[in-house]
Amino acid sequence: MAAYGRQPVLSSTSLQILFYLNGWYFAAFFIAECLMFVYKGVLLPYTQANLTLDVVLLLLFLGLEILRLFYGWKGNLCQRSLALFVSVCVLVPCAVLSVYYLILQTFVLRLEFVLNAVLLCFYGLELVLGLMTISVFLRGNIY
Amino acid sequence: MPVQIILVPARFLTLIAHLVIVIIIFWSRENSVRACLPLDYSDEEYRSEDTRLVVALSVTLGLFAIELMGFLSGVSLFNNNQALLSIGCHASGCVALLFFLFEQWTCSIYWWIFAFCRSVKLQSLFSLI
Numbered sequence: 001m002a003a004y005g006r007q008p009v010l011s012s013t014s015l016q017i018l019f020y021l022n023g024w025y026f027a028a029f030f031i032a033e034c035l036m037f038v039y040k041g042v043l044l045p046y047t048q049a050n051l052t053l054d055v056v057l058l059l060l061f062l063g064l065e066i067l068r069l070f071y072g073w074k075g076n077l078c079q080r081s082l083a084l085f086v087s088v089c090v091l092v093p094c095a096v097l098s099v100y101y102l103i104l105q106t107f108v109l110r111l112e113f114v115l116n117a118v119l120l121c122f123y124g125l126e127l128v129l130g131l132m133t134i135s136v137f138l139r140g141n142i143y
Numbered sequence: 144m145p146v147q148i149i150l151v152p153a154r155f156l157t158l159i160a161h162l163v164i165v166i167i168i169f170w171s172r173e174n175s176v177r178a179c180l181p182l183d184y185s186d187e188e189y190r191s192e193d194t195r196l197v198v199a200l201s202v203t204l205g206l207f208a209i210e211l212m213g214f215l216s217g218v219s220l221f222n223n224n225q226a227l228l229s230i231g232c233h234a235s236g237c238v239a240l241l242f243f244l245f246e247q248w249t250c251s252i253y254w255w256i257f258a259f260c261r262s263v264k265l266q267s268l269f270s271l272i
Contacts, residue, residue, distance in 0.1 A: 017215070024156060118162075
């Protein structure tokens with residue numbers, strides 16, 4: 001139902017595109033990371049504690065990312081600034097986890113480095129666009 | 144059910160996968176350069192082969208930037224043939240580059256892969272505009 005002549009649509013298309021592509025990219029990233037952990041676990045001299053830590057953090061990453069993308073998607077489409085704000089807040093631990101997998105984990109593969117770098121590019125763009133969209137929503141608030 | 148639901152993410156993922164492999168080849172190009180040269184090589188030859196590979200990879204990265212802009216701006220989003228062509232080229236490029244990396248093929252083959260994937264894409268892109 002088009003709101004002709006009543007209120008303009010404030011949702012950000014670019015942010016929506018980024019969330020959509022980020023969802024697909026993270027799905028591929030998660031599958032790739034799982035396979036790489038199998039590869040690393042077999043080949044490299046891991047201690048049990050380190051391997052467990054890395055795998056558990058990967059599962060935590062999955063949960064946080066799903067949460068972030070869901071809140072961002074719904075917040076952007078329904079023009080609710082609170083949901084979008086929660087999404088931006090959850091972006092911080094997600095970025096920390098991404099940096100962990102980029103440089104701080106026990107054994108970093110080149111492929112992991114590149115994949116996490118691309119993910120951080122996504123996060124940077126989403127942070128900027130998310131903050132801009134929140135300000136747009138707060139200024140032109142309808143409810 | 145619109146076919147874009149499959150085409151858009153597939154196109155994006157194959158594009159990113161191709162980009163990731165090119166970046167990895169750029170990063171670990173020492174092995175590839177040594178595979179191109181004869182068994183006894185001098186520093187001069189190493190440096191010239193290295194330069195050639197760097198040039199090839201930089202041109203590839205430049206064209207990736209153009210293609211990513213084209214994809215994200217949504218110009219060719221609803222052209223199914225364009226999307227299928229893109230997916231095919233990038234998927235075949237990915238597989239070829241994986242072989243290039245793991246089997247240590249010679250550098251001249253990289254130019255063939257590049258020419259095949261890129262020229263087809265450029266033709267289709269310019270025909271659109």
